[in-house]
Amino acid sequence: xxxxxxxxxxxxxxxxxxxxxxxxxxxxxxxxxxxxxxxxxxxxxxxxxxxxxxxxxxxxxxxxxxxxxxxxxxxxxxxxxxxxxxxxxxxxxxxxxxxxxxxxxxxxxxxxxxxxxxxxxxxxxxxxxxxxxxxxxxxxxxxxxxxxxxxxxxxxxxxxxxxxxxxxxxxxxxxxxxxxxxxxxxxxxxxxxxxxxxxxxxxxxxxxxxxxxxxxxxxxxxxxxxxxxxxxxxxxxxxxxxxxxxxxxxxxxxxxxxxxxxxxxxxxxxxxxxxxxxxxxxxxxxxxxxxxxxxxxxxxxxxxxxxxxxxxxxxxxxxxxxxxxxxxxxxxxxxxxxxxxxxxxxxxxxxxxxxxxxxxxxxxxxxxxxxxxxxxxxxxxxxxxxxxxxxxxxxxxxxxxxxxxxxxxxxxxxxxxxxxxxxxxxxxxxxxxxxxxxxxxxxxxxxxxxxxxxxxxxxxxxxxxxxxxxxxxxxxxxxxxxxxxxxxxxxxxxxxxxxxxxxxxxxxxxxxxxxxxxxxxxxxxxxxxxxxxxxxxxxxxxxxxxxxxxxxxxxxxxxxxxxxxxxxxxxxx
Amino acid sequence: xxxxxxxxxxxxxxxxxxxxxxxxxxxxxxxxxxxxxxxxxxxxxxxxxxxxxxxxxxxxxxxxxxxxxxxxxxxxxxxxxxxxxxxxxxxxxxxxxxxxxxxxxxxxxxxxxxxxxxxxxxxxxxxxxxxxxxxxxxxxxxxxxxxxxxxxxxxxxxxxxxxxxxxxxxxxxx
Numbered sequence: 001x002x003x004x005x006x007x008x009x010x011x012x013x014x015x016x017x018x019x020x021x022x023x024x025x026x027x028x029x030x031x032x033x034x035x036x037x038x039x040x041x042x043x044x045x046x047x048x049x050x051x052x053x054x055x056x057x058x059x060x061x062x063x064x065x066x067x068x069x070x071x072x073x074x075x076x077x078x079x080x081x082x083x084x085x086x087x088x089x090x091x092x093x094x095x096x097x098x099x100x101x102x103x104x105x106x107x108x109x110x111x112x113x114x115x116x117x118x119x120x121x122x123x124x125x126x127x128x129x130x131x132x133x134x135x136x137x138x139x140x141x142x143x144x145x146x147x148x149x150x151x152x153x154x155x156x157x158x159x160x161x162x163x164x165x166x167x168x169x170x171x172x173x174x175x176x177x178x179x180x181x182x183x184x185x186x187x188x189x190x191x192x193x194x195x196x197x198x199x200x201x202x203x204x205x206x207x208x209x210x211x212x213x214x215x216x217x218x219x220x221x222x223x224x225x226x227x228x229x230x231x232x233x234x235x236x237x238x239x240x241x242x243x244x245x246x247x248x249x250x251x252x253x254x255x256x257x258x259x260x261x262x263x264x265x266x267x268x269x270x271x272x273x274x275x276x277x278x279x280x281x282x283x284x285x286x287x288x289x290x291x292x293x294x295x296x297x298x299x300x301x302x303x304x305x306x307x308x309x310x311x312x313x314x315x316x317x318x319x320x321x322x323x324x325x326x327x328x329x330x331x332x333x334x335x336x337x338x339x340x341x342x343x344x345x346x347x348x349x350x351x352x353x354x355x356x357x358x359x360x361x362x363x364x365x366x367x368x369x370x371x372x373x374x375x376x377x378x379x380x381x382x383x384x385x386x387x388x389x390x391x392x393x394x395x396x397x398x399x400x401x402x403x404x405x406x407x408x409x410x411x412x413x414x415x416x417x418x419x420x421x422x423x424x425x426x427x428x429x430x431x432x433x434x435x436x437x438x439x440x441x442x443x444x445x446x447x448x449x450x451x452x453x454x455x456x457x458x459x460x461x462x463x464x465x466x467x468x469x470x471x472x473x474x475x476x477x478x479x480x481x482x483x484x485x486x487x488x489x490x491x492x493x494x495x496x497x498x499x500x501x502x503x504x505x506x507x508x509x510x511x512x513x514x515x516x517x518x519x520x521x522x523x524x525x526x527x528x529x530x531x532x533x534x535x536x537x538x539x540x541x542x543x544x545x546x547x548x549x550x551x552x553x554x555x556x557x558x559x560x561x562x563x564x565x566x567x568x569x570x571x572x573x
Numbered sequence: 574x575x576x577x578x579x580x581x582x583x584x585x586x587x588x589x590x591x592x593x594x595x596x597x598x599x600x601x602x603x604x605x606x607x608x609x610x611x612x613x614x615x616x617x618x619x620x621x622x623x624x625x626x627x628x629x630x631x632x633x634x635x636x637x638x639x640x641x642x643x644x645x646x647x648x649x650x651x652x653x654x655x656x657x658x659x660x661x662x663x664x665x666x667x668x669x670x671x672x673x674x675x676x677x678x679x680x681x682x683x684x685x686x687x688x689x690x691x692x693x694x695x696x697x698x699x700x701x702x703x704x705x706x707x708x709x710x711x712x713x714x715x716x717x718x719x720x721x722x723x724x725x726x727x728x729x730x731x732x733x734x735x736x737x738x739x740x741x742x743x744x745x746x747x
Contacts, residue, residue: 007736008730009733026706032652040655040657054588055732058678
């Protein structure tokens with residue numbers, strides 16, 4: 001143990017400000033030179049520097065992990081009235097730690113605390129017993145306190161000690177119970193649990209936040225570990241140390257956010273949204289375990305004895321990552337690119353003649369006749385139900401997997417290129433070799449802050465709103481808004497067509513909610529706004545060729561296609 | 574070393590190593606990336622590391638090396654402390670390693686709770702909400718330099734509070 005150091009608050013305040021400016025990366029070159037000189041020439045400054053750095057790191061780390069409950073009276077303060085928070089003059093030490101003036105902090109606490117703390121003895125000699133006690137406390141703290149995380153197999157687990165608290169729930173029920181899961185419920189370790197409906201968010205004693213999506217069968221092993229027999233979870237952990245076990249795998253979190261989907265056969269699919277995890281494939285023999293570190297964006301399938309990277313990477317539509325999200329708008333462009341509506345993904349194309357989705361730049365297409373009105377599933381995009389070529393020549397046609405049909409007008413039965421979600425669509429033009437414009441009015445919907453779907457006739461695509469609702473438990477969709485128009489410009493060199501016509505439709509469960517028939521490029525952007533109901537399931541967006549027996553230069557663009565979510569319901573405690 | 578013992582040490586030494594890395598790269602997110610990198614490396618090299626003392630020395634030297642590499646890649650090498658200063662600081666870091674304890678986290682938590690509401694709100698907004706000084710300046714209608722003065726005081730007062738608390742429990746100083 002080293003000798004007591006002079007209090008930092010009694011050291012040169014200018015030097016502390018200098019160090020803080022350096023740590024905040026806001027120091028000027030001149031001040032940096034001063035700091036370097038002081039550190040180089042004055043050993044005492046070096047000691048203060050290190051102590052200050054360490055103290056700040058502790059404050060940062062602890063602040064991250066405290067949670068709102070650790071700032072109990074702060075959340076009541078209104079940011080709109082900063083004068084309540086900050087006195088008119090700068091903060092004095094007394095205002096920073098009001099209880100601390102002349103007397104040590106603990107003495108001041110004793111005056112107000114209902115529990116009398118231990119008497120402070122800052123400079124007392126330490127007996128061997130005290131040192132031993134201190135060392136024991138260190139060991140216990142490492143296991144149980146420090147940064148709130150440690151691997152379960154080393155945790156000092158006490159049977160039946162409360163391991164987790166339900167911190168949020170959405171339409172959730174445990175097996176064998178007809179009552180909804182109550183927020184605030186504490187669950188002891190060692191229990192096998194089955195969530196049959198909805199989602200719950202569990203706060204582990206070690207600090208991890210875990211969202212479980214029904215159906216899921218799991219065993220809470222401790223305050224920092226869970227065994228999942230089958231089902232999905234996502235875990236967010238500051239500082240790492242949380243472990244997810246499954247029949248074939250162990251996932252050790254290294255300070256990150258990740259998802260694990262355990263199938264009925266015990267095989268696990270792992271996706272890393274932030275940070276890194278270490279995945280291990282278990283085979284019953286510890287000596288033959290296979291381990292691999294997975295980084296942000298990576299996904300892997302883990303079965304007994306093998307880890308296979310999934311080249312597709314993470315799929316934000318696979319896992320529920322938020323139960324208390326305040327998100328109110330979901331971009332359809334992002335959703336069609338595999339995102340969760342908020343991730344600003346771009347560059348996916350969907351071939352409506354086959355249902356194949358790809359991020360590869362499409363070749364210059366030619367108009368393609370199709371095999372009629374076949375409805376194609378799009379298996380690689382979980383929220384997309386399917387796609388098709390609208391053509392009313394053969395009567396009403398299927399537009400979703402539930403069998404709803406719709407009577408489109410007769411079309412050529414052809415289409416041009418794929419449906420593009422933010423990917424450039426080459427325009428078949430020997431002169432210009434350009435791409436289809438995404439400018440409607442004065443706005444380029446491919447520019448940052450906007451999003452575009454290029455939907456050259458004839459195309460239709462259907463979103464499964466229930467699959468989308470799954471990602472946002474307890475939320476409902478209130479509206480869909482977009483603009484639609486034709487971005488073709490009359491008189492473009494190499495073209496002779498003027499005012500090409502097209503049609504646009506929005507259909508829900510086979511019932512038309514909006515149609516815009518025969519609009520031309522001269523109509524500019526047309527605003528679209530329809531209401532959505534909680535019972536709506538299949539949302540279909542389609543464009544047709546306007547009935548003039550050709551599909552040329554019908555550059556139909558949907559700008560900023562957006563689903564609006566209802567206001568957030570409060571699931572959290 | 575076994576994977577278990579490496580993980581245990583990585584978790585228990587996290588804040589010390591992070592503080593050390595932050596003193597070089599400064600930005601929290603970059604420091605976290607560097608820390609995670611060396612976690613991965615440590616796990617990969619665990620069989621070549623004989624014990625905890627070697628591991629800790631390896632963590633420290635790897636963190637420094639990797640932090641400097643990051644600054645070099647970001648073309649921010651000129652913002653880094655000179656090598657001779659980093660070398661001089663090593664002794665003080667080692668001394669702090671001996672002093673700082675796992676109980677520090679609990680002590681910090683306790684001391685934050687003792688802060689005045691305005692100071693606690695600043696700490697919360699800066700380090701939990703990750704608000705920049707410019708945002709805090711607008712929110713609290715205080716000039717940025719004044720906030721630097723305040724935060725340097727907050728950290729100093731918290732450090733002293735933690736030291737007193739640890740000393741009262743037989744622990745070390747921050």
